[in-house]
Amino acid sequence: MIKRIDHIAIVVPDLEAGTGFWAEALGLPVERIETVPDEGVDVAFLPVGESEIELLRPTDTESGVARFLEKRGPGLHHICLEVEDIRATLDRLRAANVPLINEQPKIGSGGKKFAFVHPKGTGGVLVELYELPGQM
Numbered sequence: 634m635i636k637r638i639d640h641i642a643i644v645v646p647d648l649e650a651g652t653g654f655w656a657e658a659l660g661l662p663v664e665r666i667e668t669v670p671d672e673g674v675d676v677a678f679l680p681v682g683e684s685e686i687e688l689l690r691p692t693d694t695e696s697g698v699a700r701f702l703e704k705r706g707p708g709l710h711h712i713c714l715e716v717e718d719i720r721a722t723l724d725r726l727r728a729a730n731v732p733l734i735n736e737q738p739k740i741g742s743g744g745k746k747f748a749f750v751h752p753k754g755t756g757g758v759l760v761e762l763y764e765l766p767g768q769m
């Protein structure tokens with residue numbers, strides 16, 4: 634079961650430019666900014682109801698996000714859906730011949746499980762799946 638949109642991630646060249654529209658013009662709060670060295674990004678989190686806008690700024694020229702910015706410019710990077718059971722969701726997608734970037738869930742901060750679905754199988758949008766800990 635798909636529970637909600639957890640976040641929408643947008644690549645920005647720098648966080649000031651990125652927060653100009655979302656925080657200053659629109660008035661969304663910047664709840665926190667985290668550095669994620671493994672992915673080579675700084676992330677600004679702007680909550681919107683049950684979801685968040687995440688602004689991703691590459692900190693490492695070799696990261697996937699840096700390559701995305703270089704190739705495609707700033708803009709939508711991925712949409713993340715929270716699911717009840719990530720393994721069941723991946724099985725379902727495999728059965729539907731949807732190409733997966735992560736065949737098995739990875740474990741992220743706070744013990745959440747996540748996996749990416751290839752944009753080739755989704756109509757061109759990178760889709761992330763989350764299963765958050767302590768919830769069924």
Ligand code: CO
Nearest residue numbers: 640642713761
């Ligand atoms: Co994400």
